[in-house]
Amino acid sequence: MTQRTIIRNAHVVTVDAADREHSDGYVVIDDAVIVAVGGGPVPNEWTDERTRGAGGGGLNGDSARASSSSNNNNNETTVIDARGHLVTPGLINTHHHLYQWLTRGYAQDAILFDWLTALYPLWSRIDAELVEAGALGAMAVAARSGCSTVGDHHYVFPSGAGDILGGIVNAARTLGVRLHATRGSMDLGQSRGGLPPDFAVETIDAILAASDLAIDRYHNPNAGAMTQVALAPCSPFSVTADLLRESAALGRARGVRLHTHGSETVEEDAFCLEKFGRTPTQYLEDLGWLGDDVWMAHCVHLDAHAIGRFAATGTSVAHCPSSNARLAAGIAPVPAMLDAGVTVGLGVDGAASNESGQLGSEIRMAVLMNRLGAGAGRMTGRTALRMATMGGAKTLGRGAEIGSLEVGKLADVAVWKVDGVEHAGILDPVAALTLGAQPPLALLLVNGEAVVRDGELTRVDERDVAHAVARASGALRLR
Numbered sequence: 001m002t003q004r005t006i007i008r009n010a011h012v013v014t015v016d017a018a019d020r021e022h023s024d025g026y027v028v029i030d031d032a033v034i035v036a037v038g039g040g041p042v043p044n045e046w047t048d049e050r051t052r053g054a055g056g057g058g059l060n061g062d063s064a065r066a067s068s069s070s071n072n073n074n075n076e077t078t079v080i081d082a083r084g085h086l087v088t089p090g091l092i093n094t095h096h097h098l099y100q101w102l103t104r105g106y107a108q109d110a111i112l113f114d115w116l117t118a119l120y121p122l123w124s125r126i127d128a129e130l131v132e133a134g135a136l137g138a139m140a141v142a143a144r145s146g147c148s149t150v151g152d153h154h155y156v157f158p159s160g161a162g163d164i165l166g167g168i169v170n171a172a173r174t175l176g177v178r179l180h181a182t183r184g185s186m187d188l189g190q191s192r193g194g195l196p197p198d199f200a201v202e203t204i205d206a207i208l209a210a211s212d213l214a215i216d217r218y219h220n221p222n223a224g225a226m227t228q229v230a231l232a233p234c235s236p237f238s239v240t241a242d243l244l245r246e247s248a249a250l251g252r253a254r255g256v257r258l259h260t261h262g263s264e265t266v267e268e269d270a271f272c273l274e275k276f277g278r279t280p281t282q283y284l285e286d287l288g289w290l291g292d293d294v295w296m297a298h299c300v301h302l303d304a305h306a307i308g309r310f311a312a313t314g315t316s317v318a319h320c321p322s323s324n325a326r327l328a329a330g331i332a333p334v335p336a337m338l339d340a341g342v343t344v345g346l347g348v349d350g351a352a353s354n355e356s357g358q359l360g361s362e363i364r365m366a367v368l369m370n371r372l373g374a375g376a377g378r379m380t381g382r383t384a385l386r387m388a389t390m391g392g393a394k395t396l397g398r399g400a401e402i403g404s405l406e407v408g409k410l411a412d413v414a415v416w417k418v419d420g421v422e423h424a425g426i427l428d429p430v431a432a433l434t435l436g437a438q439p440p441l442a443l444l445l446v447n448g449e450a451v452v453r454d455g456e457l458t459r460v461d462e463r464d465v466a467h468a469v470a471r472a473s474g475a476l477r478l479r
């Protein structure tokens with residue numbers, strides 16, 4: 001039996017290589033895969049007799065209406081009339097620290113190093129149960145903002161804290177979102193010249209063994225994977241050169257991707273110049289940390305030479321404009337990176353430095369920040385939307401499977417309501433998403449399954465999630 005979903009009468013932004021858009025378009029999905037995309041009426045071959053007898057209830061009680069029917073072969077078709085809606089690929093987040101959902105609102109006016117120093121003691125008291133609650137909250141908010149794939153960077157593993165990565169994987173499975181988890185790490189404590197306190201770091205041996213185990217347990221290398229794992233030592237000022245070198249070797253031996261923070265602040269630049277006599281990019285490149293299997297968060301302070309190295313090596317970037325603004329880290333030179341051919345995805349970063357956690361509104365932030373940084377014509381809304389979709393897919397190594405609405409790709413699809421009071425009458429429905437208020441999310445499909453409908457999560461009661469987050473945040477505060 002095939003479950004067919006037809007979304008029609010919508011403004012469809014495919015984000016394919018030709019940037020095709022269909023102002024009156026359709027997307028046809030069979031089970032978890034997109035089988036047709038185009039403009040105008042849905043061709044008969046997709047509707048045939050399946051769609052007769054349409055009745056059914058509304059998707060959002062307004063203009064996007066769904067109806068279902070089945071034919072003799074027991075195939076079921078759901079038709080969604082999405083006039084007044086914008087259809088995009090599901091958004092892809094390339095950098096987060098889900099556990100930080102429990103530590104929103106701390107160190108509100110600090111720069112990165114002071115903010116980290118304030119938060120390390122709290123973070124070193126987390127455990128698997130608390131992290132699962134925080135991850136559930138963070139991913140719930142991400143999903144409600146159109147995010148179908150969540151990239152996470154987890155690097156705090158207190159001893160005796162249980163299976164933290166398992167808690168994050170559970171939370172993603174509960175909500176139905178795609179997860180790119182990382183087994184992160186820190187091993188350079190204060191006594192050895194690092195920024196984190198010694199109680200927040202692990203030994204190299206423990207990290208490498210846990211990384212190996214995390215890949216065994218949670219990494220699915222197959223097409224269509226809902227969970228993948230990457231290795232992610234935290235940053236040049238919290239890990240040793242040995243850990244960077246050995247993590248890269250392990251990741252490459254196991255065929256998983258590599259992730260870290262780089263060139264986030266001027267203080268990090270100064271740290272690397274003082275300790276290593278090199279910029280963060282030179283230091284990371286010398287340790288094997290540039291390559292087409294690496295993506296780096298922030299990259300705010302890349303000079304032209306560094307951008308050239310990223311482009312030449314195929315290293316991708318997770319651009320996190322809200323976090324960079326919150327911590328006054330600066331404005332990443334994203335237009336220059338894109339000009340050079342660097343792949344750039346969007347990230348919300350951890351909620352302790354971006355209490356919003358919404359990827360949909362991060363698109364607008366990327367437009368505004370990069371215009372401030374480089375000029376009005378240097379970042380269009382559509383370019384930012386591409387970063388949030390196809391750019392993210394490539395950044396996570398999933399460019400062949402997700403990130404655009406094309407035949408054969410996985411059915412990760414966001415349907416945004418743009419005929420409500422925030423957006424009705426707007427000249428360009430894409431501008432509703434990229435310049436306006438984040439539109440209400442009528443539907444979010446992941447692998448063809450509705451994870452968000454009419455702005456609400458389908459698999460969990462949001463009040464339960466909110467309650468669990470409040471309880472976990474309070475418990476952590478008391479520790």
Ligand SMILES: [Zn+2]
Pocket residue numbers: 095096097153261297349350
């Ligand atoms: Zn980060």
